[in-house]
Amino acid sequence: xxxxxxxxxxxxxxxxxxxxxxxxxxxxxxxxxxxxxxxxxxxxxxxxxxxxxxxxxxxxxxxxxxxxxxxxxxxxxxxxxxxxxxxxxxxxxxxxxxxxxxxxxxxxxxxxxxxxxxxxxxxxxxxxxxxxxxxxxxxxxxxxxxxxxxxxxxxxxxxxxxxxxxxxxxxxxxxxxxxxxxxxxxxxxxxxxxxxxxxxxxxxxxxxxxxxxxxxxxxxxxxxxxxxxxxxxxxxxxxxxxxxxxxxxxxxxxxxxxxxxxxxxxxxxxxxxxxxxxxxxxxxxxxxxxxxxxxxxxxxxxxxxxxxxxxxxxxxxxxxxxxxxxxxxxxxxxxxxxxxxxxxxx
Amino acid sequence: xxxxxxxxxxxxxxxxxxxxxxxxxxxxxxxxxxxxxxxxxxxxxxxxxxxxxxxxxxxxxxxxxxxxxxxxxxxxxxxxxxxxxxxxxxxxxxxxxxxxxxxxxxxxxxxxxxxxxxxxxxxxxxxxxxxxxxxxxxxxxxxxxxxxxxxxxxxxxxxxxxxxxxxxxxxxxxxxxxxxxxxxxxxxxxxxxxxxxxxxxxxxxxxxxxxxxxxxxxxxxxxxxxxxxxxxxxxxxxxxxxxxxxxxxxxxxxxxxxxxxxxxxxxxxxxxxxxxxxxxxxxxxxxxxxxxxxxxxxx
Amino acid sequence: xxxxxxxxxxxxxxxxxxxxxxxxxxxxxxxxxxxxxxxxxxxxxxxxxxxxxxxxxxxxxxxxxxxxxxxxxxxxxxxxxxxxxxxxxxxxxxxxxxxxxxxxxxxxxxxxxxxxxxxxxxxxxxxxxxxxxxxxxxxxxxxxxxxxxxxxxxxxxxxxxxxxxxxxxxxxxxxxxxxxxxxxxxxxxxxxxxxxxxxxxxxxxxxxxxxxxxxxxxxxxxxxxxxxxxxxxxxxxxxxxxxxxxxxxxxxxxxxxxx
Numbered sequence: 073x074x075x076x077x078x079x080x081x082x083x084x085x086x087x088x089x090x091x092x093x094x095x096x097x098x099x100x101x102x103x104x105x106x107x108x109x110x111x112x113x114x115x116x117x118x119x120x121x122x123x124x125x126x127x128x129x130x131x132x133x134x135x136x137x138x139x140x141x142x143x144x145x146x147x148x149x150x151x152x153x154x155x156x157x158x159x160x161x162x163x164x165x166x167x168x169x170x171x172x173x174x175x176x177x178x179x180x181x182x183x184x185x186x187x188x189x190x191x192x193x194x195x196x197x198x199x200x201x202x203x204x205x206x207x208x209x210x211x212x213x214x215x216x217x218x219x220x221x222x223x224x225x226x227x228x229x230x231x232x233x234x235x236x237x238x239x240x241x242x243x244x245x246x247x248x249x250x251x252x253x254x255x256x257x258x259x260x261x262x263x264x265x266x267x268x269x270x271x272x273x274x275x276x277x278x279x280x281x282x283x284x285x286x287x288x289x290x291x292x293x294x295x296x297x298x299x300x301x302x303x304x305x306x307x308x309x310x311x312x313x314x315x316x317x318x319x320x321x322x323x324x325x326x327x328x329x330x331x332x333x334x335x336x337x338x339x340x341x342x343x344x345x346x347x348x349x350x351x352x353x354x355x356x357x358x359x360x361x362x363x364x365x366x367x368x369x370x371x372x373x374x375x376x377x378x379x380x381x382x383x384x385x386x387x388x389x390x391x392x393x394x395x396x397x398x399x400x401x402x403x404x405x406x407x408x409x410x411x412x413x414x415x416x417x418x
Numbered sequence: 419x420x421x422x423x424x425x426x427x428x429x430x431x432x433x434x435x436x437x438x439x440x441x442x443x444x445x446x447x448x449x450x451x452x453x454x455x456x457x458x459x460x461x462x463x464x465x466x467x468x469x470x471x472x473x474x475x476x477x478x479x480x481x482x483x484x485x486x487x488x489x490x491x492x493x494x495x496x497x498x499x500x501x502x503x504x505x506x507x508x509x510x511x512x513x514x515x516x517x518x519x520x521x522x523x524x525x526x527x528x529x530x531x532x533x534x535x536x537x538x539x540x541x542x543x544x545x546x547x548x549x550x551x552x553x554x555x556x557x558x559x560x561x562x563x564x565x566x567x568x569x570x571x572x573x574x575x576x577x578x579x580x581x582x583x584x585x586x587x588x589x590x591x592x593x594x595x596x597x598x599x600x601x602x603x604x605x606x607x608x609x610x611x612x613x614x615x616x617x618x619x620x621x622x623x624x625x626x627x628x629x630x631x632x633x634x635x636x637x638x639x640x641x642x643x644x645x646x647x648x649x650x651x652x653x654x655x656x657x658x659x660x661x662x663x664x665x666x667x668x669x670x671x672x673x674x675x676x677x678x679x680x681x682x683x684x685x686x687x688x689x690x691x692x693x694x695x696x697x698x699x700x701x702x703x704x705x706x707x708x709x710x711x712x713x714x715x716x717x
Numbered sequence: 718x719x720x721x722x723x724x725x726x727x728x729x730x731x732x733x734x735x736x737x738x739x740x741x742x743x744x745x746x747x748x749x750x751x752x753x754x755x756x757x758x759x760x761x762x763x764x765x766x767x768x769x770x771x772x773x774x775x776x777x778x779x780x781x782x783x784x785x786x787x788x789x790x791x792x793x794x795x796x797x798x799x800x801x802x803x804x805x806x807x808x809x810x811x812x813x814x815x816x817x818x819x820x821x822x823x824x825x826x827x828x829x830x831x832x833x834x835x836x837x838x839x840x841x842x843x844x845x846x847x848x849x850x851x852x853x854x855x856x857x858x859x860x861x862x863x864x865x866x867x868x869x870x871x872x873x874x875x876x877x878x879x880x881x882x883x884x885x886x887x888x889x890x891x892x893x894x895x896x897x898x899x900x901x902x903x904x905x906x907x908x909x910x911x912x913x914x915x916x917x918x919x920x921x922x923x924x925x926x927x928x929x930x931x932x933x934x935x936x937x938x939x940x941x942x943x944x945x946x947x948x949x950x951x952x953x954x955x956x957x958x959x960x961x962x963x964x965x966x967x968x969x970x971x972x973x974x975x976x
Contacts, residue, residue, distance in 0.1 A: 150618075158607055158609055159613040177618055445799065452792070456855050457822060457830075457855045514736075589740070652828050
């Protein structure tokens, strides 16, 4: 396997007054798929471009399998990259595009076309190999771009929001396909996206970035269940922020006391961070602690939006079977299902 | 019953035609009328009259005369000045457009766009004056070159000669090249050069394999448009030459003014038609190439 | 995402601008130097410019050229904006035809066009200077059409018109109050281009025996060379100023057809 590990050590990069990357560190193991997730302008694309050699870092080192490649020019780094869109060469056919990397590596015409067809076959486009790229749909173009990036067996695969220009359905299909290919070829992959669902769905680990800093890097499960910061909690999945009172490590929410997990003030007012699926809504004939605003049916589950007495909007996700009697306006009792909650300062 | 259907059918077919006319053509009528009357009609009439003899009978004698001396030399000179001025302006203009579009700030690009627009339209007496002042016998550049030891006017050089006119034409051909070639540069996506580098291409291989092949059609197209511009330029040639350099636009102008008389009244029209044919040979491929590269730009 | 948009010193760009600037400005500055010479005193001054603007003909011709250019702009906008809007909305079959037609003037050398125009129009057209704006319109058509076409292509025209129509605007209001402001970049570019072309048009004008500012310069040159040079300098600077003013009023984004 030609795949190698990737390490970014203390990378800094400024554009004018903007700190795109601030002492940034990252490690991607052999064959691992790591996603960098964050709002636009957080520095994730800059990190990817520094790895590709398309930007040069102001400070820090990039290592591929412990070899320092910080000063190797982009065209001598052995990395395949898939861009957002429109990166295929319009004057070349599909197969010529895919064979381009091998041609640059002086592979014989016979061999490189053979390899190109192999890759095109893998992405299901071998029948289109003689066409020009503007004759393909957006999804097909990105498949070709993927084949092109993998054809020369790169040490690292870099994906720069490859799905962002595509329609929703195509996106889901293609991301599964990227994962399938990546697993079968075992290519170390760095994947940049602003779509958290995309990142969580196909990555081994997800790094959440904000203002040029890696806030947390963990498996999707850990990220979702144990966000390391309030920013991560808000950025990954939906999170209720419920005003509450904390004392002695316990938070009082909806009339019951729950263990507070680290962070935030020791005593006084805080926000409790609770996932929608950790809140239950039950109809009550007595005076409840909230009123139902809307209920949206989504098949197996339903989304209930309630408003508490103090005006806080709370979202709950429950199996549809138990929500039949939750009509808008009805009085309900909210409860926290988890025994521990994260808290954040108000 | 039957007759009713037929009776009802005829007017409704008429109405359907009217409705379809209103929907499909009516809004274009003002444009079609103006273009038809002020453009297509004169051109059609020009072509028609070019086939008429002095007695208004059909003839091709006008064209026979049009391809003989001195008009033959006029065409050759006009084609020559079109080709040379385009050939000399094309490459530097393209390179200039490249650096301006890729390295220039947005302020600079806008300034250059406005200036090119003005300069590409200069011509005639104002342009002639500028070159008399710079490269005329008493011109500043002429004096400077003489000071350096190169006497421009030692030989047969004059601004009204072929070489002189060629230099003056560059003054509007270069900005024209910048204008027509810039869109091609803009359509060259940064992703292409980055993807090429990422796939292992050096700057040189990128240009050989991707950049130049992508720009080449637009380059040829721009060259063709510049040819048409140099080939048909009238005002500047009219201001600089004094009958010493036969050029078709000047010959037509002379016939039109009545300054020059010809045995055939409609000779000027035939010359005009031949000019149109030559110009079309350059402009139509230009338009075709433009249309084709628009497809690439869509990605 | 912030990418390296640094304003650094660019040697290739600087060299390019230096060479181009030399070629453009040496003749211009040479002519300017001539135009401010005062042969009587042997010094420099604005004598010839003052002479020019004191000539009655100066204002006569410059105003005439300006209003002819203005009429051309009006014809261009009144004909092209509604027609193009409709073409974009209706998917009419004549679209291809009109697209092609709009480019046709590029094919025809102006001299040949002038010959055709001279032998085609009835007296009443040939006798009015108002034939010129229509002919200038034809000359500017390929550029004006393309510029507006790009503008209309870059906006969700169908949605915008439907919104305006459903809000109760008639077609006239929809075009003037909604579409034109949305594509103002293209509209301003079209105005600038058409105005400049009409203001400087020489070949067609002179061959049809009309007098405008550009042909007047030629006339003056016959007996007052330095005065004519001064007028020539003004004829270069005036369109430059007009274009600069027009483009300054346009937000930068809409000037370029980029995404």
